[in-house]
Amino acid sequence: MAAKLNIAEYLENKTILITGVTGFLGKIFLEKILRAQPNVNKIFLVMRASTGKSVKERMQNDVIGNELFELLKEQYGGNEDGFSSFISEKVSVIEGDVADEDLGIVDGSLLSSLFDQIHAVVNIAATTKFDERYDVALSINTLGTKHVMDFSKKCSKLGMLLHVSTAYVAGERSGIISEEPLRMGEGLNGDTNLDIDSEVQLAMTQLYKLRKDGANKFTEKIAMKKLGIQRAQHYGWPNTYVFTKSMGEMIVGKYRSELPVVIMRPTIITSTIEEPFPGWLEGNRTIDSFLTAYAKGNLSFILGDPNLIMDVIPGDYVVNAMLGIMACHHQTLHVGSDEDDGYIYHVGSSSRNPVTYDILQESAFRYLSLVKAGGKKKMKRIKFCTTKEKFDFQMKLSYKMPLELLHALDVVLFNLLKTKYSKLKKRYNYMMRLAELYRPYTFFNGIFNDKNIGRLLQRTTFSEDEEISFSSSSSSRTKEIDFDVETINWEEYFTTIHIPSVLKHMVN
Numbered sequence: 001m002a003a004k005l006n007i008a009e010y011l012e013n014k015t016i017l018i019t020g021v022t023g024f025l026g027k028i029f030l031e032k033i034l035r036a037q038p039n040v041n042k043i044f045l046v047m048r049a050s051t052g053k054s055v056k057e058r059m060q061n062d063v064i065g066n067e068l069f070e071l072l073k074e075q076y077g078g079n080e081d082g083f084s085s086f087i088s089e090k091v092s093v094i095e096g097d098v099a100d101e102d103l104g105i106v107d108g109s110l111l112s113s114l115f116d117q118i119h120a121v122v123n124i125a126a127t128t129k130f131d132e133r134y135d136v137a138l139s140i141n142t143l144g145t146k147h148v149m150d151f152s153k154k155c156s157k158l159g160m161l162l163h164v165s166t167a168y169v170a171g172e173r174s175g176i177i178s179e180e181p182l183r184m185g186e187g188l189n190g191d192t193n194l195d196i197d198s199e200v201q202l203a204m205t206q207l208y209k210l211r212k213d214g215a216n217k218f219t220e221k222i223a224m225k226k227l228g229i230q231r232a233q234h235y236g237w238p239n240t241y242v243f244t245k246s247m248g249e250m251i252v253g254k255y256r257s258e259l260p261v262v263i264m265r266p267t268i269i270t271s272t273i274e275e276p277f278p279g280w281l282e283g284n285r286t287i288d289s290f291l292t293a294y295a296k297g298n299l300s301f302i303l304g305d306p307n308l309i310m311d312v313i314p315g316d317y318v319v320n321a322m323l324g325i326m327a328c329h330h331q332t333l334h335v336g337s338d339e340d341d342g343y344i345y346h347v348g349s350s351s352r353n354p355v356t357y358d359i360l361q362e363s364a365f366r367y368l369s370l371v372k373a374g375g376k377k378k379m380k381r382i383k384f385c386t387t388k389e390k391f392d393f394q395m396k397l398s399y400k401m402p403l404e405l406l407h408a409l410d411v412v413l414f415n416l417l418k419t420k421y422s423k424l425k426k427r428y429n430y431m432m433r434l435a436e437l438y439r440p441y442t443f444f445n446g447i448f449n450d451k452n453i454g455r456l457l458q459r460t461t462f463s464e465d466e467e468i469s470f471s472s473s474s475s476s477r478t479k480e481i482d483f484d485v486e487t488i489n490w491e492e493y494f495t496t497i498h499i500p501s502v503l504k505h506m507v508n
Helices: 007-011 024-036 055-064 067-074 080-090 108-117 134-153 196-212 217-234 240-255 288-295 315-329 357-371 388-412 418-442 451-457 490-507
Strands: 015-019 042-047 091-095 120-123 160-164 175-177 261-266 268-270 301-303 312-314 344-347 383-385 446-448
Touching: 007 024, 007 315, 015 024, 024 042, 024 067, 024 080, 024 315, 042 055, 055 091, 067 080, 080 091, 120 134, 120 315, 134 160, 134 196, 134 217, 134 240, 160 240, 160 315, 196 217, 196 240, 217 240, 240 261, 261 315, 268 315, 288 357, 288 418, 288 490, 301 388, 301 418, 312 315, 315 344, 315 451, 344 451, 357 383, 357 490, 383 388, 388 418
Parallel strands: 015 042, 015 120, 042 091, 120 160, 160 261, 175 446, 261 344, 268 312, 301 383
Antiparallel strands: none
């Protein structure tokens, strides 16, 4: 039997470089390391400056100033000076960009120093918009991965490169989906002529043509978004995000050689379930668009099958799995297996503890019914349209016909109904956009095999001889680092943690 992994011990005295720390998952990951192992040597964060903000300002305002770090501050007695001193000692922010070679780090002496120090690189940087501009998605999700790979190969002490991808590089496959690598140049539709360099050239050529023709920024943006969707669908992927992430994985597979690299493919990531406190959420996660619209009374029906599995996993479980993977694979290539897919991990719930869309819908209905019990308007259950034809009919009945009537009346009444017409049209466009973007997921009929996580669960412990507080609600939280989804009661999680957090976030 393999020896137990001690993750706290693994992190001690390590120097780690992280990309994408300003994102939802990146913040949770950084906070967990700092809270769980204060004796980590150094964490370097590669971050872009934004309009009007330096990287140090972004670090302060967008990362450590976040409520997510409140529990960590409490460990320093709530003392701002003590916390700031700790952060200054352990964390260093570097201005850079994964879209550029050497991660956009222009200081040669700094680069040399990094190459001599770093033990682990964690690449979380990504643009996750389903319909992102093709040029932007390529530069971050695809070429950014190549730049991280090249950088990592120059690190003389490197024992681990963890590349965070997405389970939905599988496209719209059904059945059991194995933890297998994507093959360079192979589309999901059987096309074997996918060439990444040609895709980059195509995007740049289109961008050059648009600018040469004098296209304004809006026209350019729409054209580049359409190009991304077209290229993705041409090769069998539903959207630009998963297509460009897939090409990033192809690059990892082709260039990994002897590099100790692991690809992690999480499914739909939701709010934290335990650490550092239940319900931390930032941004509008995939299923939260539906919950927000439903809570506002703007969603009465959706395109999807309520009986299909909705593969979700809390953000802190993803981060815990990341740490387990890093400890397991440091300076190795496999997790006790000689199979080629030993360096790929699915991290989700469909295999071990599946939950359907109907359970989410029922949880939302019950919770919102209680919240609005004192109000005049009663909640109604969301209606699922299980075919495109049923959805189109419902859209015609609820939106198209009323829009046509309003438009006719507005003409007769000299624009007196213009505001009402515009509001209904906006809601119609939003409903159509939701249906278009999320159809591949509301009809997704696959189950992600996660045998590598199963092996890892058998080996992972946080500490054999000490208890560490992981949650503000528990002063003696277990010895285990928890990412076993079998322990999650989904109805309880949705009703008491996730849905209230989405509504709180919506109000804020």
